[in-house]
Amino acid sequence: MSTVPPTTGSVSEADYEALVLKLHEIQAVKFGEFKLKSGLMSPVYVDLRIIVSYPQILHRVAEAMWDRVRETEFDVMCGVPYTALPIATCMSALHGTPMLMRRKEVKDYGTKKAIEGAFTRGQRCLIVEDLVTSGMSVQETVEPLEKEGLVVSDVVVLIDREQGGRARLTYILDTLVQHSLVTPDVAAKVRQFIADNQTDKPGVIPAAAAPPPKPKRLRYEERAALAKNPLGSKLFELMARKKSNLSVAADVATVEEMLELADKVGPHICVFKTHVDVFDKWSDEYAAQLRQLAGKHDFMIFEDRKFADIGNTVVMQYGGGIYKIADWSDITNAHLVPGSGIIDGLKQVGLPKGRGLLLLAEMSSKGTLARGEYTEEVVAAAEANQDFVMGYISVSPSSWKNGPGSPGLIHMTPGVQLSAGGDALGQQYNTPASVIGERASDVIIVGRGVIKAADPAAAAAEYRLAGWTAYEQSLAA
Numbered sequence: 001m002s003t004v005p006p007t008t009g010s011v012s013e014a015d016y017e018a019l020v021l022k023l024h025e026i027q028a029v030k031f032g033e034f035k036l037k038s039g040l041m042s043p044v045y046v047d048l049r050i051i052v053s054y055p056q057i058l059h060r061v062a063e064a065m066w067d068r069v070r071e072t073e074f075d076v077m078c079g080v081p082y083t084a085l086p087i088a089t090c091m092s093a094l095h096g097t098p099m100l101m102r103r104k105e106v107k108d109y110g111t112k113k114a115i116e117g118a119f120t121r122g123q124r125c126l127i128v129e130d131l132v133t134s135g136m137s138v139q140e141t142v143e144p145l146e147k148e149g150l151v152v153s154d155v156v157v158l159i160d161r162e163q164g165g166r167a168r169l170t171y172i173l174d175t176l177v178q179h180s181l182v183t184p185d186v187a188a189k190v191r192q193f194i195a196d197n198q199t200d201k202p203g204v205i206p207a208a209a210a211p212p213p214k215p216k217r218l219r220y221e222e223r224a225a226l227a228k229n230p231l232g233s234k235l236f237e238l239m240a241r242k243k244s245n246l247s248v249a250a251d252v253a254t255v256e257e258m259l260e261l262a263d264k265v266g267p268h269i270c271v272f273k274t275h276v277d278v279f280d281k282w283s284d285e286y287a288a289q290l291r292q293l294a295g296k297h298d299f300m301i302f303e304d305r306k307f308a309d310i311g312n313t314v315v316m317q318y319g320g321g322i323y324k325i326a327d328w329s330d331i332t333n334a335h336l337v338p339g340s341g342i343i344d345g346l347k348q349v350g351l352p353k354g355r356g357l358l359l360l361a362e363m364s365s366k367g368t369l370a371r372g373e374y375t376e377e378v379v380a381a382a383e384a385n386q387d388f389v390m391g392y393i394s395v396s397p398s399s400w401k402n403g404p405g406s407p408g409l410i411h412m413t414p415g416v417q418l419s420a421g422g423d424a425l426g427q428q429y430n431t432p433a434s435v436i437g438e439r440a441s442d443v444i445i446v447g448r449g450v451i452k453a454a455d456p457a458a459a460a461a462e463y464r465l466a467g468w469t470a471y472e473q474s475l476a477a
């Protein structure tokens with residue numbers, strides 16, 4: 001009995017069988033004694049480079065692979081150089097999904113780009129590979145893509161040497177034996193070889209198949225116990241108690257509008273975010289009124305001040321001036337551009353008052369420089385200062401080198417609307433499902449999606465449900 005790869009779409013079992021026969025005919029699959037790159041002697045050799053000379057076979061291969069991913073969601077695709085490049089190009093041209101290319105050697109002149117093509121950070125990328133043996137070349141492609149902020153969602157592979165794939169080597173073997181193109185002796189030898197070198201990988205393998213498996217997502221209440229900053233711990237508890245991971249950004253012009261908004265959306269949010277310097281006026285009295293609403297509706301206040309100066313200056317900016325932010329705002333945030341002195345300065349003022357700090361690890365805006373090694377430095381600083389740093393402003397923590405990091409640190413993500421897109425000044429939006437589910441953030445920060453709605457309370461309820469559903473679903477995944 002042959003092991004038939006399950007079909008879901010337009011490519012039938014007969015099509016697969018015909019494709020195997022064609023691959024054998026053009027010697028893309030050969031039997032004999034071959035030395036693999038790893039040094040291992042193999043009774044079978046697969047070399048798909050030849051398919052560029054057979055456009056009809058290339059077309060069939062592309063369609064067979066597309067068939068495997070038609071249910072998968074991705075925005076762009078990238079072929080692993082070199083053999084899978086024509087396959088990916090063909091899939092792209094046939095189905096209208098844009099393609100990217102990874103340079104094998106990054107040139108030290110010219111544009112120095114590791115990834116060629118048009119893309120935006122946070123887009124989901126499908127990797128196309130012809131043959132997987134160890135996963136090494138896939139991993140070499142995943143890394144530069146993730147460095148550019150792309151989210152590698154899946155990898156589609158034509159032939160998986162190590163079995164378990166939908167287009168398994170064993171399937172190829174069975175088909176060829178049936179057609180008397182391979183003798184049972186050779187087939188037995190190859191089967192033994194596969195059995196001796198077996199691992200289990202499906203035809204569409206998650207990108208995480210090469211790196212270690214993702215740890216299971218913890219509930220907010222479990223994370224409350226792991227947070228080292230007391231306010232961070234309280235925020236996780238509040239979110240679990242209130243069943244909300246929504247923060248509303250109160251970017252309105254007057255204090256009256258801000259207070260009215262806080263009263264309206266208060267029941268639905270965990271955090272109310274302000275830019276105090278956009279309001280028409282400010283006083284201790286308004287601060288007290290906002291705090292009173294925070295108590296009434298059980299939310300925290302986050303002044304999105306984005307401090308960015310030396311320690312000595314931020315001490316004055318945070319604790320003093322007209323705004324006296326540390327007196328009324330539970331949470332504030334800072335860039336790490338000045339170095340870790342900024343954390344020390346803010347900590348001096350905020351820690352005795354029970355406040356918490358978010359470090360800006362990434363930003364939602366187009367062309368942000370907060371990425372790559374900078375983000376890694378921010379992560380190291382946050383991990384090292386967990387007494388005061390409660391978490392991050394982040395966009396795609398799931399694509400960071402070590403994922404979202406310590407579970408006691410919270411991730412809050414701006415640039416959220418119910419449909420993806422952006423504004424005319426570089427803001428980029430992702431959906432709640434993408435931010436919480438795929439990007440592994442914890443809190444969605446929504447401004448105009450709520451405040452510009454005809455009914456901000458109803459809009460907040462809708463975002464709250466979307467954010468919470470995404471969280472519940474990611475726990476179950």
Ligand code: 5BU
Pocket residue numbers: 249251275304360362363364365393414415416427445446447448449
């Ligand atoms: P919007 O109306 O949902 O686009 O508002 C987003 C809010 O989040 C707004 O107050 C910004 O200042 C804030 N924000 C952001 O959009 N992107 C960032 O990277 C950071 C803050 Br940090």
